[in-house]
Amino acid sequence: MTRPGSGWYVGTLARAHALTPTARSLVFTVEGWPGNEAGQHVDVRLTAPDGYQAVRSYSIASVGASGEVELAVDLLPDGEVSPFLVEELEIGDTVEMRGPLGGWFVWKPEETRPVQLIGGGSGVVPLIAMSRAHTSSASAAPMRLLYSLRSPADAFFADELSAATATVETTRHYTRTTPPDWARRPGRLTADDLAEATLPPADGPLIYICGPNGFVEVVARAMIALGHAADHVRTERFGGI
Amino acid sequence: MAVFGGRRREENAAVPPGQHLTDGFPVLSAGPTPEIETADWDFLIRTESGTTHRWDWDELQALPAEDITVDIHCVTSWSKLGTSWRGVSLDTLFADVETSREFVMAHSYGGYTTNLPLEEILDGKAWIAYEYDGDALDPEHGGPARLLVPHLYLWKSAKWVRGLVLQDDDEPGFWEQNGYNMHGDPWREERYA
Numbered sequence: 001m002t003r004p005g006s007g008w009y010v011g012t013l014a015r016a017h018a019l020t021p022t023a024r025s026l027v028f029t030v031e032g033w034p035g036n037e038a039g040q041h042v043d044v045r046l047t048a049p050d051g052y053q054a055v056r057s058y059s060i061a062s063v064g065a066s067g068e069v070e071l072a073v074d075l076l077p078d079g080e081v082s083p084f085l086v087e088e089l090e091i092g093d094t095v096e097m098r099g100p101l102g103g104w105f106v107w108k109p110e111e112t113r114p115v116q117l118i119g120g121g122s123g124v125v126p127l128i129a130m131s132r133a134h135t136s137s138a139s140a141a142p143m144r145l146l147y148s149l150r151s152p153a154d155a156f157f158a159d160e161l162s163a164a165t166a167t168v169e170t171t172r173h174y175t176r177t178t179p180p181d182w183a184r185r186p187g188r189l190t191a192d193d194l195a196e197a198t199l200p201p202a203d204g205p206l207i208y209i210c211g212p213n214g215f216v217e218v219v220a221r222a223m224i225a226l227g228h229a230a231d232h233v234r235t236e237r238f239g240g241i
Numbered sequence: 242m243a244v245f246g247g248r249r250r251e252e253n254a255a256v257p258p259g260q261h262l263t264d265g266f267p268v269l270s271a272g273p274t275p276e277i278e279t280a281d282w283d284f285l286i287r288t289e290s291g292t293t294h295r296w297d298w299d300e301l302q303a304l305p306a307e308d309i310t311v312d313i314h315c316v317t318s319w320s321k322l323g324t325s326w327r328g329v330s331l332d333t334l335f336a337d338v339e340t341s342r343e344f345v346m347a348h349s350y351g352g353y354t355t356n357l358p359l360e361e362i363l364d365g366k367a368w369i370a371y372e373y374d375g376d377a378l379d380p381e382h383g384g385p386a387r388l389l390v391p392h393l394y395l396w397k398s399a400k401w402v403r404g405l406v407l408q409d410d411d412e413p414g415f416w417e418q419n420g421y422n423m424h425g426d427p428w429r430e431e432r433y434a
Binding site: 043045046047048049050052053054055056057079080083084088089090092093098101102103104105213217220221223224230231233234235237238239240241 | 242245247249250318382416418420
């Protein structure tokens, strides 16, 4: 299996833990997995006993050449696949995986330009992979993350992002509930918030924005209004209008 | 062992393999949504002789329009049945175009590109669409006008389309250079390179 997307691998759930009340980290051991770049995704296929199948795409939180693939899946209440992955899949169970997929919303360690990551909710997952790639490659390129989330309880990988060994400066922005004594009131990200918490246009950063479509639209428009070049802005979206 | 299948979606013969139905209309775009005023908009077809056929917004609107009801299929695995569009058939736009080339590159405002065989966008198979569900096409879905090639995965239906350039060979467009299939037939699951 030499080409990504040409076939299905078998992933066996090796470890899992709750990230938030509705999200779960799932680490699969994937026989033959060729490794993946930061920001790529994978198709996951589930098969019922009668042969019925369902496929969904998930961003990969892990990065590199290891034979493990970590997903961070948020439960969609009316979903078909995410409730199964979050609430039912057991250690030792298998799923099928196709990938790694996508060659655009990707950050490579040889990239030397400054990088601004902006994630909304579970849209932080591919950005986590970029943050991990930045740390593991000892990249000298400045990388910052602005993470917009509803409340402290909704944070994915909170300890990792705030660890002393983190090489990415993370700013959190809360839209509904803040921690006690937080300087800023909860609310949607504004242009002022973005100007304050992101790399300035003068630095010419590559900008990766991932989250619900409405979030990505507003943030991308605001970043361009701040003076960033449209062709420096890469987006990955979920949901619609 | 957990057993999958408890919450399955309705199966439907109109849905290609590996796809599932969605009620919403998800947005997938590789970059920011370009802001294009119809006053500044134009659309062109350029051939190997260097001839450029050009329409501005009013000229496009003056061409015979068709109401189109089609199923659409996104490579990210959602499908949507019976979507309603209005636009101009590419047969109309190609009526006076002379070319011996067999492929086109679609170019969009914002820089997106996608490649298509010419024969797959003629004979009633493709449109420049400017209305969705009775309303002006939303910018996030490609407004003011997008290519609509519903028999291929939706990345071929270039949003914010600004022109088609005839090409000798089937050169790859944006996603085709980033791991996706050159052709993109959902019934053959031509998803990836």
